[in-house]
Amino acid sequence: MVELTVKPVLAYSVYERREATSWRAWGGIADEESAEEERRRIKAELKNLEQRAGFPLKFLPVGMVKSYGDVDRLEKADVYLLYAAGGDEGLLIGVAYRGPTVVFLRHRSGPLYLWYEIIDARLIRRYNDRIGQVWLDYDDVVVDDYEELLRRLRALYALKNTLGARVVAVGGASGWGIGGKAVELARARWHLDIVEVSYAELAERIKKAMGDERCLEEAKRMAKEYLSEEGVRLETREEFVVNAFVLYLVFKQLLEEHEARIITVNECMTTIMPIAKTTACLALSLLNDEGYLALCESDFVAIPAAILLHYASGKPVFLADPTLPHDGIVTVAHCTAPRLMDGRSREPARILTHFESDYGAAPKVEFRKGQVVTVLIPDFEEKTWVGFRGKIAEAPFLPICRSQAEIEIEGDWRRLLRELRGFHWLIVYGDYLREVSYALKKVGMEFVEIG
Template structure:
């Protein structure tokens, strides 16, 4: 039997049926035909056998025992409890919550405004959708982990055990072989579009070589049926005399997660953010800290999010190949960093106050980020040398998703 996602509207049988119908109409507007909608008002009601995940809308008070019964029936199915600000919805959840935490596996909650209940239902739906995407992922580690990542090391078995993600290790020699087979890359319409829409500070031939590497990596992704990969990219510089920065940029622009240096915790952080938001994620190094701001930089960023004409210049450390310098949009961003054990995560909101690539002493794409905490905590309680962000405020949904993944959250 194929599993489906449900919305359970939990309510007291004593409550006004007109109000319950109002709640039901809000649910219908938010989820349409995509989720199965059921009222739940008696502990004697059976739960359908095809429930794969559930949003549990606490419509009214007087439902504490119903919540516990429903949670026990759903057992380890992913559950998002949705409480709102009228009809004693929140008090009912607060009374049941201590027992739900003890007895109900794979759960999280969202507190909503009743007037905007549809908006919060969409958030709950996105959380469950992202969870399904993440647990159904097949990801690649190409070439292994860079030797300088002395702390940010994660075994592929941990990725499977903690998050349910399948991850395979692939030899980088396969990339070299595929690269040698690529012909006529310079005739690609996509390549010509990239060149015409960018400012080139490297010879056109260097961009063609970098794009040729993208074609080779794309063939590997397709043949291995990967939903993303992280690559030990510095090895490529020595072997092919080009860089993976443009390829990584293009994959992330197309929402196929691509990470650098074989850094698995950062790569998985990127994958989680993209699965949740449908936006390209950026991975970078915090490189300078002053008061309540820090500079984050890397030699690749998604071309799709550049606020201005991107600049293609050399890779910073090697001064070879193609590095990607974009201009970040100013505004709110959501940051995430998973621990190497994938058991905990740090997340916070930042505000990009300057996103122009102005420094020649840092990696090519650069953003100054303002935060409401002392950024020295990133050093004092370091979780590694890379952080990841996406544009927009997604903290509430991200916290809910991480709860369902069984990851402990540190919110700065």
């Protein structure tokens, strides 16, 4: 995970009183003393924000800008956080030209800013009746609300960690339904660095691990510890669980060797079973709970969305097969669900066989009833994603993939039917639709929110 560096910039003007004429613009900052007081206020506010951000975030020292020379001297950062207290539009444009910019305006949170009045007509629309420039959008402007600011920064952090992310693809890279086209689109849109590992190499690694007494003993120890946890119930053969921990150790070694945080497994329903003497389900679930992103099926239609949602939420993501939405509800299921869905505590789980093969070890995670979730639906073309908020109504036990949830759809479920795209869905605890929408706009994609 790469931290997001943010350069706060206070743009302001200093005025001198003149008799019988307008000598100052709107706003509560008009001299060096009030500007310095505002700098100290910003510093204290951002220190508090950094401490509670929940993701790697670093604020650089507050830059003071009242001339074009001041803009030229600003240090580089991933994002510029522009406190637009004053200054002419050229000064603000100069900051925005340096890189992604979020503008913070004060109405009631401190001294009122000049650009609270004029940012729309002058800077965003540029004296037109529509947006007249490419630097700033309405979503790039926050008034008073540091929670909204944090959402923007979280989205930009997610985007930074998604673009160019390295993915280890065991058994090769593919895409559900469209094969190699999905891989091409993922590389073109998201610049993913895909490292392919053959099943021949995996077989050699597993064979070596199975023959390593220390590795086997570690797998047995970890399996025993896992199965003794409160809320875990074994309903398959214990040897399948031990082998799943061997596979987990092999996958983790691959991740470490390739300096990656993301792994996916192709043909995981058939090819991997004779090699690992278990299924990949539990091994991937364990990696998800450790903070990695571990996905089955090597589906590069869905993998970019999974990466973005993972970093936007800071939580494990459940990649699931959907069913047909109806009557305001939809069933989702898969066998690789994380247990640490809220990022803090593990949900109860039954350890069963993988459903289609009735073999191996797969967790049936008992998702929390009443939990609000974000559901993200990526498209086959990497142009338009769909999302909605839902609530887990039930965690049933139907004859389908083991981890199951009935999700109540917030919004018009009939519209959702008309907007369906792709196949796999991504589910995470909490509401992150605004972060996803903001991030997608930055890469020129559309987002359809149902609700």
